[in-house]
Every structure is written in structure tokens, then in C-alpha cells.
Amino acid sequence: MQNTIEISSDATLLLGLEGVAVVRVERDDDGHRVVHMITDDETARACPACGVFATRVKERVLTSPRDLCAGGETISLLWHKRRWVCREERCRRGSFTEQVPQVGARMRTTARLRRACGRSVVDGGRTISQAGRDHRLSWPVAMREMRAYATEVLPAEPLPTSAIGIDEIRRGAPRWEQDAATGKYRLIADRWHVGFTDLCGEQGLLGQVEGRVATSVTAWLNARPAAWRNAVSYVAIDMCAVFRSAIRAALPHAIIVVDHFHLVQLANAKLAELRRRLTWKMRGRRGRKGDPEYDHRRLLRANAEELTAEQRAVLERDVGRIGTAGRHLLAGWHAKEKLRHLLALARTNPARSRIAHRLHAFFAWCADHAYLPELVTLAQSIAAWWAEIEAFIRTGITNAKSEGTNRVIKLEARCAYGFRNTSNQRLRSRCATTRSSRNRAIPA
Numbered sequence: 049m050q051n052t053i054e055i056s057s058d059a060t061l062l063l064g065l066e067g068v069a070v071v072r073v074e075r076d077d078d079g080h081r082v083v084h085m086i087t088d089d090e091t092a093r094a095c096p097a098c099g100v101f102a103t104r105v106k107e108r109v110l111t112s113p114r115d116l117c118a119g120g121e122t123i124s125l126l127w128h129k130r131r132w133v134c135r136e137e138r139c140r141r142g143s144f145t146e147q148v149p150q151v152g153a154r155m156r157t158t159a160r161l162r163r164a165c166g167r168s169v170v171d172g173g174r175t176i177s178q179a180g181r182d183h184r185l186s187w188p189v190a191m192r193e194m195r196a197y198a199t200e201v202l203p204a205e206p207l208p209t210s211a212i213g214i215d216e217i218r219r220g221a222p223r224w225e226q227d228a229a230t231g232k233y234r235l236i237a238d239r240w241h242v243g244f245t246d247l248c249g250e251q252g253l254l255g256q257v258e259g260r261v262a263t264s265v266t267a268w269l270n271a272r273p274a275a276w277r278n279a280v281s282y283v284a285i286d287m288c289a290v291f292r293s294a295i296r297a298a299l300p301h302a303i304i305v306v307d308h309f310h311l312v313q314l315a316n317a318k319l320a321e322l323r324r325r326l327t328w329k330m331r332g333r334r335g336r337k338g339d340p341e342y343d344h345r346r347l348l349r350a351n352a353e354e355l356t357a358e359q360r361a362v363l364e365r366d367v368g369r370i371g372t373a374g375r376h377l378l379a380g381w382h383a384k385e386k387l388r389h390l391l392a393l394a395r396t397n398p399a400r401s402r403i404a405h406r407l408h409a410f411f412a413w414c415a416d417h418a419y420l421p422e423l424v425t426l427a428q429s430i431a432a433w434w435a436e437i438e439a440f441i442r443t444g445i446t447n448a449k450s451e452g453t454n455r456v457i458k459l460e461a462r463c464a465y466g467f468r469n470t471s472n473q474r475l476r477s478r479c480a481t482t483r484s485s486r487n488r489a490i491p492a
């Protein structure tokens with residue numbers, strides 16, 4: 049009987065919902081478009097219990113599954129479907145209604161609506177709440193669809209890559225508690241994630257583990273297949289001895305690299321430490337406006353080649369004027385610049401002798417000013433990490449991508465107003481850090 053109903057092939061094509069055919073489209077009293085449709089899939093009358101095709105209609109039912117918008121506004125689907133009687137003798141199922149892959153039994157939404165909701169979080173960077181609002185789905189459903197879509201698009205195992213970066217990121221703010229008896233504060237929660245980033249491909253964040261101890265890093269690396277571990281030739285880290293020992297244990301063949309960013313940061317920190325100590329020693333108070341070393345603290349931190357001739361002359365004149373302390377401060381500044389001069393050899397394919405020459409110049413300078421403890425500890429750090437620093441000068445590999453990954457992770461957490469569930473946070477972080485490469489791969 050339903051076969052005699054005329055269907056609109058144009059409207060069916062426009063709706064594009066597999067398994068159903070549009071009969072007509074009309075506007076309701078509020079002006080909303082209502083799409084009347086019928087089942088257009090022979091297999092819909094196969095009994096879900098026994099698989100036998102039913103032949104007797106029990107009744108007609110009307111359902112209205114929610115679907116995607118069309119032309120920028122919501123549409124209502126009205127599905128005129130049939131309830132069939134299963135007359136197979138041994139089948140215990142009395143009757144059933146029609147279902148198609150896009151709208152399963154008892155589903156009140158289409159599969160493509162739910163998938164679009166998950167996709168808008170994973171690929172579109174929406175929050176769960178906003179994706180739910182956009183697709184008229186509840187928060188738990190949006191959450192479930194995000195997980196389903198993420199599982200679908202994220203590879204279960206990272207692809208082989210020759211260089212990875214390992215970096216830590218704080219998860220949320222540290223929490224302190226005041227001890228009622230002593231009145232002192234103590235740290236009660238300070239949670240970290242360690243991230244593994246693909247440095248040469250487009251995979252973004254490969255994985256994350258909780259905590260920042262050697263065991264959690266080795267556990268993640270050891271959980272990867274041997275072929276993947278063997279493919280990793282370089283590992284970039286910041287100067288963290290915990291990571292270094294973990295990598296040596298799990299990837300003994302890999303070359304560890306420490307990049308110039310953290311080294312120059314360390315040198316600047318030592319210079320600032322020296323400046324503050326000298327100020328205290330000289331003036332018995334902390335630095336303030338009017339003290340030459342305080343006024344020029346930004347010039348001291350700047351790279352020498354970025355200073356104008358005038359700025360450099362002012363720096364040397366004003367700081368030199370404060371006597372011995374000024375000379376000591378300038379010695380610290382030169383130590384930082386000598387270290388930068390050494391690091392500038394990276395990516396220039398330098399001869400071994402040039403590296404040795406500049407390294408010696410740095411060490412000799414620090415040794416000549418060994419009465420400055422800040423320069424001694426700086427030189428000690430450089431010596432302790434020399435193998436990794438030399439690897440950076442030779443390869444030019446940096447951990448910049450890890451830092452970029454961390455920025456995206458923080459942004460994602462802020463947009464979500466923080467995460468309560470850590471495994472959820474790791475999943476969302478992976479979605480966010482692989483989003484741009486995934487979107488590039490999706491045809492427009």
C-alpha cells in the first residue's frame with residue numbers, strides 16, 4: 049500500500065539520508081519545514097531477531113528523529129514507518145518497527161547528527177557544551193559522541209618517527225593547605241602530565257602520562273612496539289635529569305638533545321641571580337629604580353647582537369660606573385654571551401675544532417671568574433649536559449614543537465574551564481594537538 053505513495057526523488061537526494069525517501073516537504077504553523085518521509089530500504093522489514101522478511105503490517109507509527117540542519121535552519125523529520133508482525137513460528141519476537149542504519153531502533157537522533165556533534169569537538173575545537181547546544185543533544189550524549197569520533201580518527205598507536213620531544217606540563221593549579229597547628233602552608237596537590245610529541249612529522253601529541261617521574265616515562269616508552277622504539281633516533285628534552293635517565297633506560301640507542309632555548313633561559317636566570325646578589329651586597333636592599341643595574345636589567349637580558357651601539361655603550365658605561373660589582377655583573381653578561389656564541393654554531397655544520405674553541409672560551413671565562421658562584425654553577429650545568437648540547441649543535445633539533453603542544457593543551461583546558469577527568473583531558477589534548485594536521489588532510 050505504501051508503495052503507491054509517490055516519492056520526491058529531488059527532495060530525497062537533497063536530504064541525503066540513507067534508507068529513507070522523502071514524500072513531501074511542507075511548512076508547519078510556525079513556518080518550520082517538516083519533511084515527511086517513508087522507509088526506502090527493503091531490508092528494513094527483516095525481523096531483527098530471526099532475519100526473516102515480514103509480510104504483514106501490524107500498524108503504522110510516526111517518529112520524528114532529530115537530524116542536521118538544512119540550509120542553516122533546523123528541520124523536522126516525520127518518518128511514517130511500519131510495525132511488522134514476525135510470523136516465523138520459532139521466532140519469539142512478535143513484532144518490530146522498521147529501522148535503517150542512520151536511525152536505529154528506538155533512536156531519536158540520526159547517526160550523522162551525533163557524529164557531526166562529536167566531530168565539531170574533535171576537529172572543530174568546540175567545547176562539549178557548545179557542541180551539544182549546536183546539535184540539540186544533551187551534554188552526556190555530546191561527550192559520548194566526542195569519545196566515539198576521537199577513537200575513530202586518532203590512531204591507536206603512534207606512527208614511527210625519528211625524533212620525539214618529551215616535556216612536562218602542569219595539570220591545573222597547585223593547591224596549598226594551611227596547617228592548623230603551625231600556620232604554615234604545605235603543598236597538597238601538584239599534578240603534572242608528561243607529553244611525548246612528534247618532532248619531525250605531523251602527529252602532534254603522541255601520548256601523555258601522569259606524573260613526572262622516570263618510571264612513568266619509561267612505562268610509556270616501553271609500552272610501544274619494538275619497531276617504533278628502534279625508529280626513534282633523537283629525543284629532545286629540557287635539562288631534566290629524570291627524563292634523561294628514563295630515556296637512557298628505555299631508548300638506549302637514541303641521542304638525547306637539549307636545545308638552546310632552555311640553555312639561554314638558564315644563563316639569563318643565573319645572570320639575574322648574580323645581579324640581585326650584587327645589589328644586596330652593595331646596597332643592603334633589593335634593586336629599585338635609579339640603580340643602574342636595575343634600570344638596565346632588560347638590556348642585560350637582551351641578546352648582544354640586538355643591542356644598538358648606543359645601548360651597548362650606555363650599558364657598559366653605567367654598569368661599569370658602580371665599581372667592582374658592576375665589573376662582576378658585566379662578567380656574568382659576557383659569560384651568557386659566550387654561551388650564546390657557542391650555541392649559535394647550531395645548524396651551521398661546524399667543524400669539531402670550532403665547537404671546541406668556543407666551548408673552551410666559555411669555560412675559560414667562567415674559570416677566570418670562579419669567585420662568582422653563579423658562573424660556576426652555570427659552567428657545571430653545561431659540563432653535565434655537554435653531550436646533549438653538542439648533539440643540539442650538530443643536529444639543530446629543538447623541543448619547540450613540545451612547547452607549542454603545551455600551549456595548545458593549556459588553551460584547550462582553559463576553553464573547557466578545566467578538566468576533572470585526567471584520561472579525558474589526555475584524550476582532548478590529543479584531539480587538539482592533532483587537529484590542524486587532521487583538518488589539512490580532510491578534503492574541503
Ligand SMILES: [Zn+2]
Nearest residue numbers: 095098134139
Ligand atoms: Zn522474527
